[in-house]
Amino acid sequence: MRDRYFAVVNHFHPEVTDPFLLLREPAGSRRFERYDENRDWVPAGRQWSxxxxxxxxxxxxxxxxWTPRPSRIEHRYYAFLDDEGDPMRLAHLWNDANGVLAERTFVSDRWRVVGPCVFEGDRRVEIGAERARELEESVTHLNRTPADGRYRYWAVVDHVLQRVLRTWGGDDGTRCAEWSMGPGWHRVHVLGVAHHGSAWPITEERANELRRSFPAAATLFDCHQPS
Incomplete structure (x- = not known):
């Protein structure tokens, strides 16, 4: 048997030639070691990836x-822009000691934890923590409910019904959005979802019927800002 080696990559460090960290699994062992900044192999603890x-x-x-990175938490912030260049969502990503990323997102009035990082969206720009705080008010303002109270409703389908959307704003009424899987509505950033074939237009009455068909479990997704 031979030692096995693994390059741990993530959104921050996506290339195996410059990974977040380098792991070694010694032959005959179930324990892992990481290559540290002193170029020594040290115990790595439990590995999730x-x-x-x-x-x-x-x-x-x-x-x-290669220059190994110190074992530390990294934080990065991003703004996701709409077609007009305005920030519609903010994202805060950070890693644990194993390089696994988590994400929290700001789409209306507060930060919510997403969980394991999804990092979706093409129109994103990296910003600093201070700039993210400055943009919170802008994002909240842009995501207010429609002035005329009128929404467009959609059923998001991927083989089976996934959720119900209501959108408003912009030239075609799809600039801002909320999703529902039960009694409540939750803000979401869905650039292009209504244009890529996964969302089908429905009436408000049909949307309410579908919402009643879901288990009342939407509160399971109502996460809060970490302390």
Missing amino acids: LGEPVGGEVLDRLLTS
Whole structure:
């Protein structure tokens, strides 16, 4: 048996040639070691994600030329823009010691934890923590309910019914959105969802019928800002 090596990558460090960390599984052992900033192998603790197996020239370069990162939490902030360049959602991503990312998002009046990072959306720009705080008011203002009280309603279908949406704003009434799987509505950032074939227009009456068909479990997704 031989030692096995793994390059742990994530959204912050997506390349195996410059990973978040390098792990080794010694032959015959179930314990992992990480290659630390002093180029020593130290116990890595429990690993939730092993990453990509590496060997050969890639492993040789990592062991000789790559600069290992200190084991620390990284924080990054992003603004997701609509077609007009306005921030519709903010995201805060951070990693644990194993490189696993989590995400919280701001779409209306507060930050909510998403859980394991999804990091969806193409029109995103990286910003600083201070800029994210400055944009909270702008995002809240842009995501207010429609002045005329009129919504468009959609059924989001992927083989089976996933959720109900209501949208408003913009030239076609799809700039802002909320989703529902029961009695409540929850803000969501859904650029393009109504244009990519997964959402079908329905009436308000039909939307209410579908919402009543879901278990009253929407509160399970109402996460709160971490302390």
